[in-house]
Amino acid sequence: VSAWVNGRRRSTLDHRDRGLQYGDGLFETMRVCRQRVRLLDYHLERLLEGCTRLQIAAPESTGLRRELERMGSGRKDGVLKLIVTRGCGPRGYRPSGHEHPTRIATLHALPKAISAAAVRMRLCKTPVSVNAHLAGLKTLNRLDSVLARAEWRDAQVWEGLMSDPDGNWVCGTMSNLFVRRGALLATPLLDRGGVAGVMRRWVLENAAGVGLRAEQRRIRSEDLISAEEIFMSNAVVGIRSVGAIERTAAGTVRISCTDAAGQLRARLDLL
Amino acid sequence: VSAWVNGRRRSTLDHRDRGLQYGDGLFETMRVCRQRVRLLDYHLERLLEGCTRLQIAAPESTGLRRELERMGSGRKDGVLKLIVTRGCGPRGYRPSGHEHPTRIATLHALPKAISAAAVRMRLCKTPVSVNAHLAGLKTLNRLDSVLARAEWRDAQVWEGLMSDPDGNWVCGTMSNLFVRRGALLATPLLDRGGVAGVMRRWVLENAAGVGLRAEQRRIRSEDLISAEEIFMSNAVVGIRSVGAIERTAAGTVRISCTDAAGQLRARLDLL
Numbered sequence: 001v002s003a004w005v006n007g008r009r010r011s012t013l014d015h016r017d018r019g020l021q022y023g024d025g026l027f028e029t030m031r032v033c034r035q036r037v038r039l040l041d042y043h044l045e046r047l048l049e050g051c052t053r054l055q056i057a058a059p060e061s062t063g064l065r066r067e068l069e070r071m072g073s074g075r076k077d078g079v080l081k082l083i084v085t086r087g088c089g090p091r092g093y094r095p096s097g098h099e100h101p102t103r104i105a106t107l108h109a110l111p112k113a114i115s116a117a118a119v120r121m122r123l124c125k126t127p128v129s130v131n132a133h134l135a136g137l138k139t140l141n142r143l144d145s146v147l148a149r150a151e152w153r154d155a156q157v158w159e160g161l162m163s164d165p166d167g168n169w170v171c172g173t174m175s176n177l178f179v180r181r182g183a184l185l186a187t188p189l190l191d192r193g194g195v196a197g198v199m200r201r202w203v204l205e206n207a208a209g210v211g212l213r214a215e216q217r218r219i220r221s222e223d224l225i226s227a228e229e230i231f232m233s234n235a236v237v238g239i240r241s242v243g244a245i246e247r248t249a250a251g252t253v254r255i256s257c258t259d260a261a262g263q264l265r266a267r268l269d270l271l
Numbered sequence: 272v273s274a275w276v277n278g279r280r281r282s283t284l285d286h287r288d289r290g291l292q293y294g295d296g297l298f299e300t301m302r303v304c305r306q307r308v309r310l311l312d313y314h315l316e317r318l319l320e321g322c323t324r325l326q327i328a329a330p331e332s333t334g335l336r337r338e339l340e341r342m343g344s345g346r347k348d349g350v351l352k353l354i355v356t357r358g359c360g361p362r363g364y365r366p367s368g369h370e371h372p373t374r375i376a377t378l379h380a381l382p383k384a385i386s387a388a389a390v391r392m393r394l395c396k397t398p399v400s401v402n403a404h405l406a407g408l409k410t411l412n413r414l415d416s417v418l419a420r421a422e423w424r425d426a427q428v429w430e431g432l433m434s435d436p437d438g439n440w441v442c443g444t445m446s447n448l449f450v451r452r453g454a455l456l457a458t459p460l461l462d463r464g465g466v467a468g469v470m471r472r473w474v475l476e477n478a479a480g481v482g483l484r485a486e487q488r489r490i491r492s493e494d495l496i497s498a499e500e501i502f503m504s505n506a507v508v509g510i511r512s513v514g515a516i517e518r519t520a521a522g523t524v525r526i527s528c529t530d531a532a533g534q535l536r537a538r539l540d541l542l
Contacts (some may be wrong), residue, residue, distance in 0.1 A: 009421050011285035013291065015274050015375050020284065020354070022397055023294030029362075054414070055421060081362060083291070091300075091352060091379050093413065093420035093444055104286050108362050129402040130436065131415055140365065141412035142293035143325070149364035150326060165401065165463070173364055192436070269488035 004105045007067060017102055019085025022093065023140035026050040028198075030068070030080040031236045032107075037072040037080055038271055039235060040065065042198035047084060050137045057101055059070045064103075071105055079108040079236055083140070090134040111236065118243030119158035121172070121232070124148040128170045128193040136196035144193075149173045157246065159232055164193055167264075169219045175199035175234040179227045180217055180260050185212040188219045199233035203264060210263040231261040239265045275376045278338060286542040288373055290356025293364065294411040296373075297321040299469075301339070301351040303378075308351060309542055310506060311336065313469035318355060321408045327357045328372050335374070342376055348380040350507055354411070382507065385455055389514030390429035392443070392503070395419040399433040399441045399464040407467035415464075416444040428517065430503055440490045446505035447471035450490055450498045451531050456483040459490045470504035474535060481534040502532040510520045510536045 003011050017073070018024035030049050030097040044065060051058035072080055087099035126148035148162050159172040171177055171194040178200075179186045185207050190196050207214035224230065230242040241261040274282050276498055289295035293369055308314070315336060322329035358370035397419035405412070419433050430443040442465040449471075450457045456478050461467050471495045478485035495501065501513040513531040 005286065011286055013286055015276065015282055015284055015377070017291070018417075020288070020291045020356075020375075020411070021298075022417050023411050024417050027292075054418070079362065085291075091350065091377075092382070093416045095417065095421050104291075106286070106362075111363070126404050127402055128307060129400045129405065129412070131398055131400040132436065133397050133418055134400065134414055139414055140291070140294050141414045142401070143295060143405055143410055143412045145364045146289075146293050146295050146366065147325070147404055150366050165403065 001106050013100040014088050016088040017085055017091050025140045032072045032075045032078045032080050035073045037068055039198050081106045090126030099262050118241040120244045121242050122157050122160045122246040124151050124160040124162050130193045135193050136190045138195045140248050145173045170194040174234050175232040179223050180229040183212055185214045189216045199235045203233050238268050273378050285359050287359040288356055289360050296356030296411045298354045303343045303346045303349045303351050306344045308339055309456045310469050349350045352377045357465050389512040391427055391515045392513050393428050393431045393517040395431040395433050399435055403463055407462050409466045420444045429536050441465040443503050446503040449502050450494050451500040454483055456485045460487045470506045473503050509539050
């Protein structure tokens with residue numbers, strides 16, 4: 001792993017960094033395709049919105065964009081991860097307002113097994129953390145995803161779905177959920193928890209282009225069962241069709257593959 | 272700040288540490304009094320319970336206790352903070368199960384203005400994060416407390432109360448809530464969110480000794496208004512009586528001071 005901390009090649013950071021102390025920061029995980037950072041505008045917009053909501057001094061946008069483009073240009077294909085923390089501070093939750101944010105950028109190889117094949121998914125017991133003031137943001141507070149992802153080791157299962165305490169399905173541990181029935185494409189509302197992925201945004205914006213009406217709403221188990229198609233979105237892997245959902249008790253739901261996902265994927269490949 | 276990382280004097284840590292990447296870890300904030308770590312047993316028990324629940328390999332208990340006692344013995348009075356993370360790993364939420372935990376211990380001066388005087392408290396807008404699988408643990412996912420604590424700068428206000436999405440008061444940003452009416456001492460249930468403080472445990476265990484019946488239950492605004500006494504507990508500052516609660520709209524609730532808090536404080540001072 002190559003790492004740059006505040007633009008300099010380094011692999012360590014100060015133990016007083018609030019990113020470590022409190023998870024006081026945000027991150028972006030970006031796909032590098034043919035030396036370019038895919039959906040970079042969307043990543044930057046989400047990051048800056050997150051900084052505003054957490055009252056973190058946002059990195060200067062033009063310089064940051066240039067830095068990320070330069071890092072991506074060194075790589076044919078891969079993953080570029082950027083962490084922005086509030087920076088160092090004394091002990092105590094209260095931000096002084098004078099912290100200098102820390103920026104940590106790393107390049108990684110693509111995860112294995114990125115393909116267009118439909119994947120298996122499980123239903124996780126670990127719920128998504130609910131907090132309306134943090135909902136949608138990709139913060140460093142990710143223990144819900146960590147515990148949900150620790151629920152299985154079967155490499156045949158690609159993703160796990162997480163619900164809120166009221167039984168609404170909110171997101172995968174690392175991806176967003178889409179459920180299609182006819183021309184209606186639904187994805188969970190993220191007003192209480194979950195991460196609003198940039199690929200989710202892209203799908204919402206491109207649904208009409210493949211003849212779908214997209215909407216954000218609560219998704220219940222009945223919606224999964226009655227779906228004609230289910231797929232997951234993620235900035236690195238794009239769009240993955242779900243071929244089967246494992247149910248803890250009653251066996252497996254099989255889902256007929258894959259119409260809209262294929263059409264959206266074809267569009268995405270043009271980027 | 273003096274820092275020890277895995278027992279060695281150091282001030283940096285690896286950027287791949289999952290404590291930074293995902294807030295994947297726990298911490299304890301301990302009071303050092305007369306060269307001794309107060310309530311060390313309770314801190315160690317909570318930490319090890321947290322490791323079990325997060326499936327983090329717990330540090331060896333006897334060695335850890337000795338290390339903390341040694342650090343405390345160098346200081347007449349102060350704060351000893353210990354962070355335990357899952358350790359380093361590759362990108363991705365899933366723990367491999369083979370990580371080596373990182374232990375970061377730091378010594379700090381006591382916060383200013385620790386006294387027995389009654390404090391002012393506000394009612395925060397930032398809600399507590401709700402997740403039954405994390406509730407009660409002192410994890411590194413503390414953005415709810417950070418945002419709540421960022422709501423005010425008035426140094427006259429010592430603490431802010433946080434509620435869950437259903438309007439139950441759960442905890443302060445850095446302390447636990449107790450509400451007394453007659454001989455009944457109530458503290459919020461922490462089954463959905465909040466940190467179960469070691470001082471909260473101590474108060475629950477010592478309430479009977481000062482003639483109180485303690486119970487954990489939901490606390491509503493009505494309970495604050497009808498209280499005869501309100502106090503907050505925190506491992507570093509002990510027990511602080513609340514003299515007034517600022518209300519965003521309707522002004523201030525004044526609370527008659529302070530019976531049980533004084534008696535409990537006298538007991539605590541014997542430790």
